Amino acid sequence: MISLHEKVLVRIFQEFEKWSEESLACKKGCAICCTQNVVVTAVEGDWILRYIRDHGKEEWFASKFQLKADTRRPQVTTNGFAASCLQGEDVTPESYGNTGVCPFLEENCCSIYKVRPFSCRCFVSSSVCKPDTPALIAEYYLSASTAVMQIIEHLGQGKFIGNMLDVLLALCGTSENRKNFRMLPASMSEQGLANVVKALPLPGFLLLEEEMDKIGPLLQAIFSYEIEGKSIENILNNV
Numbered sequence: 001m002i003s004l005h006e007k008v009l010v011r012i013f014q015e016f017e018k019w020s021e022e023s024l025a026c027k028k029g030c031a032i033c034c035t036q037n038v039v040v041t042a043v044e045g046d047w048i049l050r051y052i053r054d055h056g057k058e059e060w061f062a063s064k065f066q067l068k069a070d071t072r073r074p075q076v077t078t079n080g081f082a083a084s085c086l087q088g089e090d091v092t093p094e095s096y097g098n099t100g101v102c103p104f105l106e107e108n109c110c111s112i113y114k115v116r117p118f119s120c121r122c123f124v125s126s127s128v129c130k131p132d133t134p135a136l137i138a139e140y141y142l143s144a145s146t147a148v149m150q151i152i153e154h155l156g157q158g159k160f161i162g163n164m165l166d167v168l169l170a171l172c173g174t175s176e177n178r179k180n181f182r183m184l185p186a187s188m189s190e191q192g193l194a195n196v197v198k199a200l201p202l203p204g205f206l207l208l209e210e211e212m213d214k215i216g217p218l219l220q221a222i223f224s225y226e227i228e229g230k231s232i233e234n235i236l237n238n239v
């Protein structure tokens with residue numbers, strides 16, 4: 001059964017998609033951006049694993065980890081970075097570099113498209129990327145993506161966050177998932193667990209006053225939406 005946190009996650013994705021008005025160059029089959037440099041929360045990882053289980057694709061899923069490149073533990077999460085900024089500390093955003101093609105990319109299409117994480121959903125471009133031409137998108141869109149990522153991290157606070165493949169491996173080692181994913185050696189799950197960090201609560205947003213006209217309605221739509229008789233804001237605040 002889908003959990004309350006997963007229902008909130010899906011709604012956040014839907015509200016973000018409704019809000020985005022950018023004209024995008026992204027098309028099916030365009031996939032230079034599909035690297036292993038994808039950060040996800042455990043809530044997103046749970047949703048991906050549910051999809052794998054529901055479709056009986058455990059063996060296929062396990063085989064994907066043969067393509068895993070070396071990943072590394074994040075030094076700071078999105079909310080950790082925001083907290084440092086809000087405290088006036090001098091911090092620079094972490095750069096992960098390109099770590100190889102995402103193992104879920106098959107024939108240039110995402111094989112887990114329906115349940116892909118937010119990092120993949122918000123990574124878009126208004127002009128077609130080329131190996132020497134990176135993605136191009138409006139500054140306010142990047143600010144909104146960061147704000148939404150902060151909300152998603154808050155939703156999964158206390159659980160973990162990290163590279164998608166490490167988060168998935170770590171989740172496969174939990175008592176709930178072990179029986180379904182026993183084809184993955186426990187040592188791989190332990191390695192995944194060693195590479196993830198704790199998701200933190202939202203310390204505040206880093207939005208500029210002049211961005212609020214565009215981003216405010218998105219945050220309002222997310223926070224006010226009701227699931228099981230409670231607004232997402234109250235669910236996030238545990239009220």
Ligand code: SF4
Pocket residue numbers: 025026027030031032033034123124125127128129135
């Ligand atoms: S972000 Fe760039 S590479 Fe990725 S789908 Fe969009 S245009 Fe293609």
Ligand code: SF4
Pocket residue numbers: 033034035038102103104105106109110111112113116117120
């Ligand atoms: S999960 Fe899907 S959308 Fe995300 S990087 Fe991998 S193939 Fe691309």
